[in-house]
Amino acid sequence: MIRNYLKTALRNLLRFKIYSGINIIGLAVGMAACMLIFLYVQNDMSFDKFNKNYNRIYRVVDIWTQNGSVARWSLTPTGYANAFTNDFPGVKAVRLSHGNGPVVIKYGDKLFKTDGVILADSTFFNVFTFPLIEGNPNEALAAPFSIVLSESEAHKIFGTIDPLGKTIRLLNQFDFTVTGVAKDPPRNSSIQFSFLASFTSLPGIYHAPASILNNFNSNDYYTFLLLPKGYQVESIRNSLPSLLTKYKESDIGFYEREKLLLQPLSDVHFSTNLLFDFPNKGDKQYDYILSGIALFILLIACVNFINLSTARSATRAKEIGIRKVLGSNRSRLVRQLMMEFAILTLLSAAIGFVLIELFLPAFNSATQAHLSTNFFDNPLMILSFVAIWILVVVIASSYPSFYLSSFQPVATIKGPSGSGSGRSVFRKSLIVFQFAISTFLITVTIVMWSQYNFLKSHKLGFDGRQVIYLPWSTEIVKNYDAFKQQLLQRPRIESVARTGWLPGNPYDIEGYTWAGKSGGRSDSYYTMMVDPDLASVLRLKFEAGRDFSRNMPTDWSQSFVINEAAAKRMGWTAPEAIGHTLNSSYGEKGKIIGVVENFNIKSLKHEVEPVVMSMDSTHSQRSIVAMRISGKDIPATMTYIKSQWERFSPDFPFDFNFLDESFGRLYNSEQRLSGLFTTASLLSIVIACLGLFGLAAYATQERTKEMGIRKVLGATIPQVINLIAGDFLKLVAVAALIAWPLAYFAMQKWLQNFAYRLDIGLWIFIVSGAIALAIAMLTVSSQAIRAATANPIESLRYE
Amino acid sequence: MIKLTAIEKYYENRVIKTFVLRNINLEVKEGEFVSVMGPSGSGKTTLLNIIGMLDAPSNGEYYFLDEPVHKMSEKRLTELHKTYIGFVFQSYHLIDELTVYENLETPLLYQRVNSNNRKGRVAETLDRFGMVAKKDLFPNQLSGGQQQLVAIARAVIAEPKLILADEPTGNLHSEQGKEIMDLLKKLNEQGTTIIQVTHSETNAAYGNRIIRLKDGWIEK
Numbered sequence A: 001m002i003r004n005y006l007k008t009a010l011r012n013l014l015r016f017k018i019y020s021g022i023n024i025i026g027l028a029v030g031m032a033a034c035m036l037i038f039l040y041v042q043n044d045m046s047f048d049k050f051n052k053n054y055n056r057i058y059r060v061v062d063i064w065t066q067n068g069s070v071a072r073w074s075l076t077p078t079g080y081a082n083a084f085t086n087d088f089p090g091v092k093a094v095r096l097s098h099g100n101g102p103v104v105i106k107y108g109d110k111l112f113k114t115d116g117v118i119l120a121d122s123t124f125f126n127v128f129t130f131p132l133i134e135g136n137p138n139e140a141l142a143a144p145f146s147i148v149l150s151e152s153e154a155h156k157i158f159g160t161i162d163p164l165g166k167t168i169r170l171l172n173q174f175d176f177t178v179t180g181v182a183k184d185p186p187r188n189s190s191i192q193f194s195f196l197a198s199f200t201s202l203p204g205i206y207h208a209p210a211s212i213l214n215n216f217n218s219n220d221y222y223t224f225l226l227l228p229k230g231y232q233v234e235s236i237r238n239s240l241p242s243l244l245t246k247y248k249e250s251d252i253g254f255y256e257r258e259k260l261l262l263q264p265l266s267d268v269h270f271s272t273n274l275l276f277d278f279p280n281k282g283d284k285q286y287d288y289i290l291s292g293i294a295l296f297i298l299l300i301a302c303v304n305f306i307n308l309s310t311a312r313s314a315t316r317a318k319e320i321g322i323r324k325v326l327g328s329n330r331s332r333l334v335r336q337l338m339m340e341f342a343i344l345t346l347l348s349a350a351i352g353f354v355l356i357e358l359f360l361p362a363f364n365s366a367t368q369a370h371l372s373t374n375f376f377d378n379p380l381m382i383l384s385f386v387a388i389w390i391l392v393v394v395i396a397s398s399y400p401s402f403y404l405s406s407f408q409p410v411a412t413i414k415g416p417s418g419s420g421s422g423r424s425v426f427r428k429s430l431i432v433f434q435f436a437i438s439t440f441l442i443t444v445t446i447v448m449w450s451q452y453n454f455l456k457s458h459k460l461g462f463d464g465r466q467v468i469y470l471p472w473s474t475e476i477v478k479n480y481d482a483f484k485q486q487l488l489q490r491p492r493i494e495s496v497a498r499t500g501w502l503p504g505n506p507y508d509i510e511g512y513t514w515a516g517k518s519g520g521r522s523d524s525y526y527t528m529m530v531d532p533d534l535a536s537v538l539r540l541k542f543e544a545g546r547d548f549s550r551n552m553p554t555d556w557s558q559s560f561v562i563n564e565a566a567a568k569r570m571g572w573t574a575p576e577a578i579g580h581t582l583n584s585s586y587g588e589k590g591k592i593i594g595v596v597e598n599f600n601i602k603s604l605k606h607e608v609e610p611v612v613m614s615m616d617s618t619h620s621q622r623s624i625v626a627m628r629i630s631g632k633d634i635p636a637t638m639t640y641i642k643s644q645w646e647r648f649s650p651d652f653p654f655d656f657n658f659l660d661e662s663f664g665r666l667y668n669s670e671q672r673l674s675g676l677f678t679t680a681s682l683l684s685i686v687i688a689c690l691g692l693f694g695l696a697a698y699a700t701q702e703r704t705k706e707m708g709i710r711k712v713l714g715a716t717i718p719q720v721i722n723l724i725a726g727d728f729l730k731l732v733a734v735a736a737l738i739a740w741p742l743a744y745f746a747m748q749k750w751l752q753n754f755a756y757r758l759d760i761g762l763w764i765f766i767v768s769g770a771i772a773l774a775i776a777m778l779t780v781s782s783q784a785i786r787a788a789t790a791n792p793i794e795s796l797r798y799e
Numbered sequence B: 001m002i003k004l005t006a007i008e009k010y011y012e013n014r015v016i017k018t019f020v021l022r023n024i025n026l027e028v029k030e031g032e033f034v035s036v037m038g039p040s041g042s043g044k045t046t047l048l049n050i051i052g053m054l055d056a057p058s059n060g061e062y063y064f065l066d067e068p069v070h071k072m073s074e075k076r077l078t079e080l081h082k083t084y085i086g087f088v089f090q091s092y093h094l095i096d097e098l099t100v101y102e103n104l105e106t107p108l109l110y111q112r113v114n115s116n117n118r119k120g121r122v123a124e125t126l127d128r129f130g131m132v133a134k135k136d137l138f139p140n141q142l143s144g145g146q147q148q149l150v151a152i153a154r155a156v157i158a159e160p161k162l163i164l165a166d167e168p169t170g171n172l173h174s175e176q177g178k179e180i181m182d183l184l185k186k187l188n189e190q191g192t193t194i195i196q197v198t199h200s201e202t203n204a205a206y207g208n209r210i211i212r213l214k215d216g217w218i219e220k
């Protein structure tokens, strides 16, 4: 019997090549898309879970309040590590610094630029699962000035030489001994490092007393805790308030420590709104949305299956009728049909695998993900693929199976009764469903791209075009004035400034108070050490007062320039703010001499932040050099800057960034998301149109006679085309009507993520509807036109 | 009204040309009632289709109301046959998905007859053909004879100047057949030109001229 089934299955497959092809390919594309998205989501969800103890690791989050506004810090003071290990025996703590920006490393006389060096406690390798290739995990980070290299850095610097025990020089100042080589951190690790230096080096690096390792006066380091097995995290959580009070006397009091939180390691990748958090964030919400979309794409493909099979039922009915007459019962028929579908879907799955292999590189580059197709390392993936396959067989075959097997034998042998094309309400609703999803996705995609472009083109209050900035170098800092003079020799370098940081880059925060401030405690403001040229480099505009001036001795240490947002937060208008005295928590004191128009220092997801600028009187600040250059012959200008850099700072590799570009990178995740949605909506519309194509072909074939008669009766060609196309296009239009409000509400909600958002214009809906309609029209009409332009005699002659 | 000169029709495949019509010269004046007779396969239907502009001749010239059909655009052809020509087929060619009423209404829709006018004309035609009771039935709920009646009614309803009928009574019993022939005769007397294909000498006698086809030639 099985052979008999297989034979009919195969013959049916070959006999109806178009339908089989559409079914198989549509489903293959759907399954591939679904798997890709699941891979992506799985990767995102797997973040940090490679750590064997991930469910016992927590990060300490420090929450402050200032006059009701809350600051959530992912960084903590150094003192908490000891506090936790003392008060909760068995708990291990590890402190990490965040990468302090590019650092130059010298080995022998070779220079290497690195993304950053992270300081870590010696417990690092006990708490986290980063295997060491060389070195002792318990001791590698114990002694001051020890350093552990990642495998790829070790290879880059040492080649085939054994790095262990060798000395490398950091920042042209500090000699570190290599004590270990660690495997490169996996991509799905929040903690990324290429160099790990021992935390005990901290006093040496900052020329500070050892108490810097155990104090509470500034939040600079991540603290992770590893709880012993079986330890109830709740017991620690409950004693956090008392721990806070116990160590409170040692805080310096310009803010109020509100509370501590313990954040599970597996949540770290998804946390938002923490100050100084790790980059490379995921968003569970997007993961769920994407999974939903993956399922919908699969459903669209299944719907094709259902629609085309039932549409074809008229031709299939006769065989089924005869089988019934010959004694087959219903459940046997259902089984037979299910088997057919299983074969078809298996073919789809196989093609789907090939598609994944083919498109993964493109997908990776579009989404900036690093997924691999090594399924066999990924049992969960294989399992979910099988699950998807079974799901597809059940969904795609259940309706057609029962529909076909319920034919009355006598009626079906005599000839099909019902008509097959897009007539039944069920089939119509399925088409509406498909196109509603497609139109929804198209609308969402357009909104996302528009928002992305809106963000990129929005006025930021500063002008980052043709602003170049160079990394920090001790040598440049030492000879800054000479360096600057040299640069300004070139007329194409318009202005040069020094600043602690720039918009879009890591920032500093400090507390300020002023006379008449309510509440007594200081408020925190974004603080920037600048020089008098920064305003002209960034083209900041003054709202009131004046810029810093080199000729005013008081400006060097007793003046502040703030932005409007800061003035507003302090309770003044721009002109009112001038002349007020501010006290910083570090003891600076000075008058506000100018207020600049607002400028954004963070991505436009955030409102304008309040910024207080002061001049760098000590020159000891880490600072970067920024300059505005002319748009003419930029390469020549760059060559010149590079030659000057190499003259002044031969030990630091030359590197530069354009400010507008580095600011633009803040929207990488929006760009990535728009890319994903573009792919998803393209796929959904392609699959839906494949189905529509099949149905239109079927409807055309079925109604060829009718079309012929109508032509004879005087119908014009457009009228005849409309006979087929009109039906389908109406459905697509209904689908758009359903999709629009859904997309509108979904996007309104999404846009709430941004402080600056575009208005969802009517045009977006018109365009999305027009796209869906146009694609559907092309699909359907190609079929209908052929039939409509044929000579009616051809179809009527042998009736 | 109709003038065919040296009309030929052949079908070609890789090996041979099969002639269906040869050197047909025919003139039909307005108001005539012409019967075409001939054995099966002699090209009667083909000739009718060419006259009805559903099929193009391989060679020759065709003038309809002094307009050269052989040079006409698709659009003009549609226009002409929509306004001037009604068809009745050997097999009924009703639209299965439409009721009797809707089948009758269809040509009027294509001629953009307004709704009231349309209703009136359909009602009148239903009445004239005695099908009022059947107006809501679908073709497959009617006997073959009844279906042909609907088909004829549908051809007549648009009040064409020329009716082309391919064995219109072939499937009707003699009583109904006579009715149809009387009807055609009456239409002819009111000015409609009629060309019918028939096997029956009796029916052929309703016309005022008989053309006999054999192997694609008009017999003299």
Ligand SMILES: Nc1ncnc2c1ncn2[C@@H]1O[C@H](COP(=O)(O)OP(=O)(O)O)[C@@H](O)[C@H]1O
Pocket (backbone or CB within 6 Å): B011, B018, B020, B038, B039, B040, B041, B042, B043, B044, B045, B046, B047
């Ligand atoms: N598309 C075609 N290809 C080849 N031969 C055809 C085609 N259509 C009709 N014929 C042939 O033309 C001849 C005339 O057909 P037809 O006009 O239908 O004859 P009649 O109506 O007199 O019975 C027949 O022999 C038929 O086989």
Ligand SMILES: [Mg+2]
Pocket (backbone or CB within 6 Å): B041, B044, B045, B090
């Ligand atoms: Mg014939």
